[in-house]
Amino acid sequence: MPEAPLLDVRGLRVRFNAQVEAVRGVDLTVERGQTHCVVGESGCGKSVSSLAVMGLLARGAKRSAAHMRFDGQDILGLSDTALQRLRGDRMAMIFQEPMTSLNPAYTIGSQMAEALTRHRKVGKQQALDRAAELLTKVGITAPGLRLAQYPHQLSGGLRQRVMIAMALMCDPELLIADEPTTALDVTVQAQILRLLRDLQAELGLAILLITHDLGVVARIAHKVSVMYAGEVVESASATDLFAAPRHPYTQGLLGCVPIPGKIKRGDPLGSIPGTVPRIADGFTGCGFRDRCAHAMPQCAVSVPQRDDGAGHRHLCHLS
Amino acid sequence: MLKFLARRALLAVLVMLTVLTISFALTRLSGDVAVAMAGPQATQQDVDTIRKAYGLDRPLTVQFVSWVADVASGDLGRSYLYHAPVGELIRSRLPVTLTLGLTGLVIALCLALPLGIVAAMNEGRVLDRGIMMVAVLGQAMPSFWLGLLLVIWLGVKWQLLPISGVETWDGYVLPGFVLAFSAVPALMRLTRGGMVDALASDYVRTARAKGLTRFSVVMKHALRNAAMPVVAVAAVQLGFMLGGSIVIESVFALNGVGYLAWESISKNDFPVVQAVVLFLATIYIALTLLADMFNAVLDPRLRIS
Amino acid sequence: MAFQLRRLALALGFVIVIGIALVALLAPWITPQDPFLQNLDARMAPPSFMDGGTAAHFLGTDQLGRDYFSRLIYGARISMLIGVLVVVCSGLIGTTLGVVGGFFGGRIDAVVMFIITCRLSIPLILVALTVVAFVGSSLTVVVLTLGLLLWERFAVVARTTTMQVRNLDYIAAAWAAGCSRPYILLREVLPNIVHHLIVVATLEMALAILLEAALSFLGLGVPPPLPSWGLMIAEAKDYMYFSPWVILVPGIALFVLVLGINLLGDGLRDRLGATRDA
DSSP states (O other), X not given: OOOOOXXXXXXXXXXXSSSBEEEEEEEEEEOTTOEEEEEOOTTSSHHHHHHHHHTOOOTTOEXXXXXXXXXXXXXXXXXXXXXXXXXXXXXXXXXSOTTTSSOTTSOHHHHHHHHHHHHSOOOHHHHHHHHHHHHHHTTOSOHHHHHTSOGGGSOXXXXXXXXXXXXXXXXXXXXEEESTTTTSOHHHHHHHHHHHHHHHHHXXXXXXXXXXXXXXXXXXXXXXXXXXXXXXXXXEEHHHHHHOOOSHHHHHHHHTSOOBXXXXXXXXXXXXXXXXXXXXXXXXXXTTGGGOTTOOGGGGTOOOEEEOSSXXXXXXXXX | OHHHHHHHHHHHHHHHHHHHHHXXXXXXXXXXXXXXXXOTTOOHHHHHHHHHHTTTTSOHHHHHHHHXXXXXXXXXXXXXXXXXXXXXXXXXXXXXXXXXXXXXXXXXXXXXXXXXXXXXXXXXXXXXXXXXXXXXXXHTSOHHHHHHHHIIIIIIISOOSOOXXXXXXXXXXXXXXXXXXXXXXXXXXXXXXXXXXXXXXXXXXXXXXXXXXXXXXIIIIIHHHHHHHHHHHHHHHHHHHHHHHHHHHHHTTOOSHHHHHHHHHHTTOHHHHHHHHHHHHHHHHHHHHHHHHHHHHHOHHHHOO | OHHHHHHHHHHHHHHHHHHHHHHHHTHHHHOSSOTTOOOGGGTTXXXXXXXXXXXXXXXXXXXXXXXXXXXXXXXXXXXXXXXXXXXXXXXXXXXXXXXXXXXXXXHHHHHXXXXXXXXXXXXXXXXXXXXXXXXXXXXXXXXXXXXHHTXXXXXXXXXXXXXXXXXXXXXXXXXXXXXXXXXXIIIIIHHHHHXXXXXXXXXXXXXXXXXXXXXXXXXXXXXXXXXXXXXXXXXXXXXXXXXXXXXXXXXXHHHHHHHHHHHHXXXXXXXXXXXXXX
């Protein structure tokens, strides 16, 4: 009997208003010490799913699920206070916009210390020591100086490192990273990804990483879920998915990425025609069918869930 | 930062000079000040005496320059009505007006901040709509009329609070409240707007992701950033309140600077009028300067640059 | 539901403003009596629906025996006249300053900003009182004084919105097409900021009406025997403890009119997508 996954979400749905459902029955599992990437284009519901797990959805958004287990405990019905105690302590999150995600009015030190003093009985000085230690760990030199600085005095890459260090203050088991590298320069992106991978190896952190960038997925993921129009259309281990994508959308996505050696100079790069449809209530069948080269009449009626038994699942009539 | 302050100070001096000119010009609008001061029953000799005593027989430019020189040396002139130095008159009336203005500001903030915060936290809901509706209603209320209504009901019919005079502290409650009332809608809208933006911001999401309590998220992380424009506007509003106290002081029979101004305007006591205009303008200019500096303290982005 | 409420508020504001404007226009035809006619035998008569009221005076009479209802209706004329004329006057001044500053920028803008700062530093009510007192009180003086003082919000909003519009593509296209500066200002810039200015106009109209009432209340606004609502409250002040309705009636009229204008302004802002604050 294998150990239960750290995070196990079944049938997650998020609704913003009466008509539009942004997330339509998503399953996600994150194993301890592993990285699970959720990939998809903007608007597919991947960020919303991650916010839903943290309980950070904007007001007016409604979430529901069959279950949402964190370390075996269903966190779906938890009270606000109980969820607050979990957040920032055992599960932490970092965001896409390091430029605006830190409060401009407080020093780095005070914002970092706050994360620890909220959850542990420690003094301010101890918390600051811990913050300095973590800043060093995420590769920031002169942590003492940084702690006294304000966010606007730091570059984007530094701020994202601060965000990561802040997320680690309470030694969480799960780190949710919502497009952590999107807003950064390419060189900084690589540094941040390496940092996340190193931290995972050192601390045994489980990471749920949201991204639209298959390059990021290839570098860091153990498992991948491909989302499209609010659904997970394909889910597999990273090696499987890149070697043998099954869903036409995944195949299309992979066709959009230039791979040295595979694509000759001058050959056109792939693209997926059309745009993501607006999925209103009463929609049935496959969300991708209007853009799919293999669309069949039955795609408008229903889509079967296919499973190869080794953890590679996808939603399609094609096998 | 120093450069910013130096520029602000220079601007303040220029504005002061303009206001000096305007307050001087204002009192010469009536044409012959001496005739107006002497009153309808005066003889030509009375008028001449006054003209000489107040130096009104000199050319306008000379009068202006000598007035500016006097003001610069701290001499605001002599009141014609009270036969006393204007500076002393203002100083003796100032405590009443200043207490009234500060009471008004404190009451305004005590009402506007919580209401604005609660409205923002319930954005779009019935509670928010209700609070904003109260703001619209409040904005339409003529303050002197509200003052009279409160005097009739709270003061006379139910005898809860004194209706005139400030011999005891509670004399300030009604006038302070009425004065605050005119500032509440603007401050409340501003607080609400700032809080709505702040609550939807990324850093508030980060604060929530840290597991902070709702109280800490709202009061520490959101309010601090939403408060910055409120501070600036509150200072401006205090300036307006001191100016507006002229109406309130008359309703509640308070003997402050506003009443002094009204009296001297009605009785053509021009040295007092120009001095009070200048004085209130100076306070306003000083307040906006202070607000800018206070904002620089609140917002670290302005502090170091 | 919130949406419904907003439309209701806009409709209410519209009805109030149009209603009072009609009453003001038609005053000579709808007033039951001459608002200036004194009758010292019938002073301080209560409204007809209260004890001791007579059918002859719907809202009773004032301290000189003048019909209160007729004075109230004529008061609407004063308030509306003041509101509209002051807004025209201050709108012209403020918009010109703001558009010029925002459009040309640089030193010209610095001068405009300086003028706005100076205007804000001047204590509004005090200066208005002084001008009216020293020049002599009349309707014209009140209108001109307030018109010359209440332009700063027009200027601030016109300046900011002009700056935003100035950099848009269609202005660049007009430049490229060789249009003259006045043409661009009047035909391209102004039409695209006018919806912001309309919202400011409603706010300033409300403010002008309230200020006139305050000035008249202090005895330095519209001169008696003109029936300004503010003046009516001032004249009734001595009797308010015994007959509160003498200050309630004109006060409520003032409150309702200003409320209507503000509701209209708020509704228009939502509709036109304009900003309230600059």
